[in-house]
Amino acid sequence: MIIGLSGYAGSGKDTVGKIIQWQKTRSDIALSSFELLSKQEQSYNWQIKKFAGPLRKVAAILLGMDEEFLHTDEFKQMVLPQPWNKLKVVFENDEHRNDAYSVVPMTGREFLQLLGTDAIRDGLHPNAWVNALMSEYRCLDAQKRASIGNVLDYSACKFPNWIITDMRFPNEMAAIKDRGGITIRVNRGKAINLHPSETAFDNAQFDFVIDNNGTIDDLINNVRTILNQLEYGKSTKAGTQQNGSSSTGN
Structure with a gap:
């Protein structure tokens, strides 16, 4: 599964990614123990990825x-x-x-x-960086991977769990959705840098929206609510308001 995070510079995307990664590995995280998020674990069930990584x-x-x-x-x-x-x-x-x-x-x-x-x-291919990252999103079973090739058959094979913390363009969102992923918008204040990469999603629809204008405890609670809804199949369609977060576009 892939979780894609979007938001203006400084909105807290990387922090949300770390919270998701930690809670997916250690669901007992204490609200008052944000310092734990900076500690290194031997391994995580979920990997943090960036479209800018190959660049x-x-x-x-x-x-x-x-x-x-x-x-x-x-x-x-x-x-x-x-x-x-x-x-x-x-x-x-x-x-x-x-x-x-x-x-x-x-x-x-x-x-x-x-x-x-x-x-x-612009010079080689508009999806070059998307393709570069997604080339790593492959079936974890080598034998099954060889039999299905590049077909994204989720029923036939287990794929890795990713959190992409720099989703900025529609083609990046499409790549995540095409692979059965979900998208989360993190809002905090207004854009400072008006580069197209910061404003491309101003009117987009997301599976969830987090208002990150409160405390770190509020943020952890909002992330936990979303993860619980995903875990128990209670996520709603775009356009429906939820407690602490929302599934509507900005």
Whole structure:
């Protein structure tokens, strides 16, 4: 099963993902023990995944950097080494019109945007990053996997349990729904960054919506309510209000 999380930057998607992961492994989590969420377990029944994961793997290879470093704000804000400088065409009315071009440094954030969108998504295939991640969502039984190939036959095989914490585009939601997954919107305040990746789901319909404007205890309770409903088959269709959470779009 796949649970896809959506929300503006800073809404708490990663926190919700960690709560789901912990509660699916340790259902006895105490409301007052949020610190436990940061502790490392030997193994989890549910894995946290990101659509941006394959992008960062490719970027790490190209830049010769540690993949974990690419997740930090330090990387996003840093100026990349000189070989990655871009050449900007200069027009007649430009302040640098005496030059044929000007050299523009590239930040880590710009590198990820250009690689992820311009080079791969627009240049190669719109579903490139979705396909890259979903290529890992395979039947857990090697023999059955060989017999059914890439067919997503859930009755014939057991698939892994994933929590995808960076669902931002309709094709990403479609990939999750096509595999029998559910979607959760995490709301907290308004969007700060108006990049299309932050607003693409403003009018979308989700299986559940969490209002994350309360305490951490409230958030854990809301997540627990959703998981209980899923466990006992009591989830409702989109458009129906629920206690502590909602199955309606924003």
